[in-house]
Amino acid sequence: MSEDAVAPYPVHWEADVVLRDGVPMHIRPIRPADADALQRMHLRQSPMSVYYRFFAPMERLSERDLHRFTHVDHDDRVALVLTSGEEILAVGRYDRIDDGTEAEVAFYVADSEHGRGLGSVLLEHLAAAGRERGILRFTAEVLPANSRMIGVFRDAGYEVTQVLDDGVLLVSFDIEETGRSWSVMAEREQRAESHSMRALLSASSVLVVGLGGPEHVLAERAAASLLAGGFTGPAHLVAVDPGDGLGDGAGDAPGPRPARYERLADVTGPVDLAVLAGREEEVLAAVDACGRLGAHAVVVLSGGFAETGPAGERLQRELLRRTRAYGMRLVGPASFGLVAAGEGGRLDVTLRPGLPDGRVGIFCQSAAAGSILAATAQRRGLGVHSLLSAGNRADVSGNDTMQFWLDDPGTAVAAVHLESIGNPRKFSRIARRLSATRPVIAVVSGQTGQVVPPGHAVRTTREPQRVLAQLLDQAGVLRARGVPELLDLAQLFATQPLPAGGRVGVLANSGPLTSLVGGAARAHGLDVVDVHPALAPLAGAGEYAAALEEVARRSDWDALVVVHVPPLGAADDAIARVLAAAAARDGRPVLAYLDGPVGVTAGLSAPGPDGTARTVPTFASVQDAVAALAGAVRYARWTTSERGELVDPPGIAPGRARALLAPTVRDLGPGQTARLAPEQSAELLACYGLTVLPAERVADVEEAVAAAERLGWPVALKTSDEVLRHRADLGGVRLDLTGPDELREAMRAMRTHLEPIAGPGAAFDVQVMAPAGVACVVRGVEDALFGPVVSFGLGGDAVELLGDVAFRVPPLTDVDVADMVRSVRAAPRLFGHRGLPVLDVAALEDVLGRVSVLTDDLPEVARLVLNPVLVARSGASVLSAVVEVSRPGRADGGRRVLPGSGSAGAKMEPWPSPT
Template sequence: MTQHVELPPGYPVQWEADVVLRDGSVAHLRPIRPSDEAAIHEFHSRQSEESIYLRFFAPLKRLSDKDVHRFTHVDYEDRVALVLTLREDIIGIGRYDRIEPGSAEVAFNVSDHYQGRGVGSVLLEHLAAIAQEFGITRFTAEVLPQNRKMLTVFSEAGYEVTRKVEDGVVALHFDIEPTDRSKAVAMSREHRAEAISVSRILRPRTVAVIGAGRSEKSMGHHFLKNLLDAGFTGEAHPVNAKARKILGRTAYDTIADVPGPVDLAVVAVPAEKVLKVVDDCAAAGVGALLVVSSGFGEGGGEGDELQAELVRRVRGSGMRIVGPNSFGLINTDKDFSLNVSLSPSMPPHGHLGLFAQSGALGIAVLASAARRNLGISVFASAGNRVDVSGNDLMQYWIDDDETHAVGLYLESMGNPRKFSRIARNLGLIKPVIVVQSGVSSYGVPPGHRVRSTKVRPAVFAAMLRQAGTIRVSNVHQMFDVAQLLVHQPLPAGRRIAIVGNSAALGALSAGAVAGRGLTVTHGPVSLPTEATVEEFREALARAFDDPDVDSVLTCFIPPIVAHDEDVTEAVRMAARGSDKTCVATFLGMRGVDSSTSMDEGGTGQAIPIYAMPEDAAYALAKATKYAEWRKKDHGIPVAPAGINRRVAEDVVQTVLSVSPEGRRLDPDETAALLTAYGIEVWPSRKATSVEEAVAAAEAIGYPVVLKSTAPMLRHQGGVTGVRVDLGGEQAVREAWASLHERLSPLAAGQLEVQRMATPGVACVVTADEDALFGPVVSFGVSGLPTELLDDIAHRIPPLTDVAVSELISSVKAAPVLHGHRGSTPVHRAALADLIARVSVISDDMPEVVSLKLNPVNAHPGGVQVLGAEVTVAPVARRADPGRRSLT
């Protein structure tokens, strides 16, 4: 274990991060410490003369103690330095020094042995993000012309870089405010690195099973046997000091004795021995670990501590880990035939990628797929999910040609923002089916590291819809949908043809289709049960040839004249060569028609078969909705004009410097913050007497509104707590007397005066910072009935213009905004612009933990923000902080 290191004052622990490098290995990034002086000397001594000259413009064989002291003693604000370490050794250093209020000079030094692995890019990305926290907006750098690698780091980062050669040195200048291009570059690099790291796990050439025993009761024995029985194409080595031969293979005493490099080590030893095995694997240069041992976080107590130390050691050694408590991994690609799992049989090769967290569930999932004859490309069980997660597998599946659709069974989610981002990228090319009944602090399996959340399940559902995933309720539904998406073209529309041999079954099918929002445009055609195969073929041909049909649902009970196989063949022939979706209901059957499997040399698409019409209609509806999402315009990121982030940051930081625990902003602070983002809040004045109310009205200008400030009455409408359209002093006095008399018994007599707004629709726009989800923007139409009906829509920033529009339209009360019962529609563009600005605030500033605009008066001429409440507080770093990091 690492010795305890005393941290200097102000050491920013939140900057620490584990990152995946370009080759798929893991390194640890952290701020430099005074205790790093010896490590800096050691790092410098390993550098080549050329690297030293390119960094310091001089042949410094040894850095002076004075220079090293200056390098390692920083203030973590105006002078910042980061180091990237692997097995405690420094492999890269990046630093900036502020030279002007908004500008800093940046420099890097990368180990000769790790150049070309993206070390410089990672350091630049993190330094830029940190610099912006302190108001630095521009970096400068001086690079020798021959230092092409460092010049490439800057030029490929996505920033607009200007160059100028002076005295034989290239002077670089660039703004570090994230741009669409710089964000795209960072995300692309993250994707490639994480995909490669998973590829190294799923496509190993050498696998060692540590803990494989001679006894068939041994967990390691099962893993080794299943690996060999699957026909693994690489080298498989058991590691067991008490045996010489296991299953005919030479057993080695330790992992260090195994010949050649080991890509993947399966760890099947008691929990208390795992850390020693991890250290041995690190010393032997093992690429990744699959830990199947239990006894970690799922048991709590000491298991939690053991699990935390496990992931620290694994990542600190540059490895990745699946598990612990994992059911295993399977890759059916014939070039690997990898089965390091507890499944005794290899599932058939296919094109569905599966991810499950639970080991027990993994068995059920694979068994269900096998019963349906649904082939699998990759299966992964994350166990306690301390490192490799569904996000990592999705990164891999984006590029995996063998995977055409993805199924995820999620029992918890550690990083919803990153999940949403990656799932959207994957969903644009391959469907992602998610089984998740909900997300809450109460449903987290033991051993899973998950931040607590306060959001309602509706937010999780909205996040899945926003990412384009197909949400289902159980494994059966996941496979119902998957067998269609893997084997059939996506539906081109909602028009359905129904062909069968039973009027009752046809009617049932039509009802199921209509109930799922699809339209029957052909049929139901009901042939007699004694119909011949030729009659079946003709009816099916007419359905497929109908230009008003997008998908064909065939439904048959066992015919009297024709044999089942003859009917099945008729369906195959009709669907063959067609670009229309085809599903079949053969009562009592479920799965994929194996006789036409493309993997077996068939020339047509396999037909998904369902036991009941409702199942077929459900799958068709899910596939159709996904196809519509994939084809639609997803919009462009919102970028409202007139935003001054610096002013808003000053407001927040000023408040937190005085109130470190955070607090609700006063009206002036609220106005300043929102004005910086182009949001004007109508002023109001509190009045404790009728004379103050009259004076306030005259200062604001008539007509005015007099209303209660009591939370139980504000913004509820009606006449209980508000008097409107007061045109003069007498009206204000009468309104004051009326309200004071009514509200005093309720202790709600505090009143305020505000200018009378244009008649419109009262709405509410909120943004809340959640520990798990990050920023959540919500919208609804104000009013008690709407709130009781939970008619509130949610989205996760960053938003596009289309996402904002969908947010507005997704509430059930949306028709009142669009001219309900002949009223004039509100100014939708102005409302969308306001929501966009709120989304940008919430995305930019996690310290704004709560923002509520209520009421927002939307009317034909625009929007008026009549009330605003903002609370700020210090928050931990977001799970997806905007710079590459494993969380």
């Protein structure tokens, strides 16, 4: 493409990113109109920075240089810029060398922005663009004194080679994603997003603004919560009367008197966090004022945005654009607010004050969910360390909040209530890291993640409901069926240690109650231990104390469920006290049903040996108590289970695979797919070490015989019909044909039998015979919501009708792959069921692992089906492969992207064809 040609603009390369210091910034391809901004950036640079970039003094960029730098074809010549408002703060570019798979890369970062990680972000996004365009390797010429740029390359996670030549350091590295580069990206992403959220959840000064209209009352309620919560930092209230005696400096407020203003323009600051409620237009105008005050984040309590329809969606996009233009994070719109342990004390700007302080972190989306969670936690006395309601989730999401919890020592339990999931793959990646350090409990609306509430811009999925469930299991996340079960688990984790195993003891004041608890425990797969005979119905504190002392001396139980139902209906506080004291002395979890208050109560608290208070949690029923305990046992086992190593099979060539797919993909329009020819599919699979058993398509008997002679006898004959070719019972397959006569007879019989079903003129395939074994099906798809999804099941109608299929979202570990194979109900057929031979499961796992890597590497592969994969005593043979490709549009690639922008957006359109 010539420099003067009109370049197609790859809109999906646009994105918002969080820098090292937690501040959002916009990244996009360069445009011809950027010439003036590029010149302004250059003129602000020091002579040293100019010399490092151009190897010579250059006071101004010439018109020729400006034209060359800003007119690119987004294929052989790519340039990305990081912008703040109208100003360019950094440029990264590559130029393909000799129309091949190598490109020279260069960066130019404004002197004022050094140390914020702009170069690292540009490298991630340039590498992703390069991989998409068939680039395999980056090279760069760097002056040895330019240590910053050398560090960008060295620290990116790639295998970098350096050669000093005539005073210039020649740097080169393959840009294919590796486990290390992914790990580096994820670590940087976590640090940046956690830092960004810390500015929000540790705000030291707060501004609450009422902007009129019916929504004004939301700001007043948030102000009342702020003052009642004991916030001690500067508080600014604009046109807000909190009421309840907390208005004009009443002495009842635990914190300092807030500054009061009638107009937002009168506020002088400082302001870390702004809370807004009012009409949509006033909210948009107020965001600009908050940005000028230096606010790091904005919480919008009022709605009227995307949940109202297309006009509201446009307003919400403008709201997000304005907040990010000022480097602010946005919570909402339509948020319930947030609670956090800010630098100025307890920060509460929710619509329901009075949440007790504690160790549980809660994330939810809608204000309704926030209200329910806050009210239920209050009734239970469950202490909350932080609560954030994302509302329409225009910006801040559950993923952001979990990134913060990873670094927050005050959050011991993570509870998330999700009405939709914008990026499940990233959620799984973060949740897996978080689950390794503390329990993560999730409620997902409909248990599918496919319910899209008004105002939530999310991608949709075609995958079954089980994909989300297995994704959560894979990440160690405990699934709760609703708010009560979510808080049941949270209160148990917040108050008791993890059980060492699944042995459960029961102490109750009734034999039937003991049996009831035992039955519930066995239903959850727990082992019931007879630790003590049932007490008398009228047993008092003395009897319970003696029994608990006796039980404590036993070592054959891991958790104890105590049940007391007073037959006369009067609760005995003395029983609660002895139970609390006994539980505090023991290092094992104890939980109770006492036919009284549910939750965390002072009456069931006592100091342990180290002086730390421990509380026995109570539940609404014995079934709820046992269900919570079963969840704790599952989580405890997950924390000690082997995670394995990421699958990294030898002999793969992802660069060659991308080059193979590029011509086909480039010719596709948005939403189009193309099926590869069998020889192309075989070549693609060969790039990942997978071999399709040789076969030839034939039209008549003589072609079939000739093909069999070339392939070698014996052979199999299959109809080309995609359904019947897998159905020997319907006459679509004939096996072990040893000579021409058998083949001719088989083809004649198959034509006669299949014509009424498949119609006349059907083609046939002649294929080399594989060793006898069990047929399996391995699939990989690129889903709009989940990204790559791999599935496994055994072949056959019964398995398909019963839905006996395992799903996982790559990247997978070797343990994930092994669990997939063993998790299907028909798996015993592979392991010697009823005297059958044990098959080569290791070979099957190798096939499955390679498919997982292929689907993870190649978002261009829309659908891959290996059916069947025949597993024999030795080896696994791929008999048939179907591959469909499309334009890539993955939400979670190897680059940092904030939600709601570029390729992370729900309505991203693929880039137009260069032709």
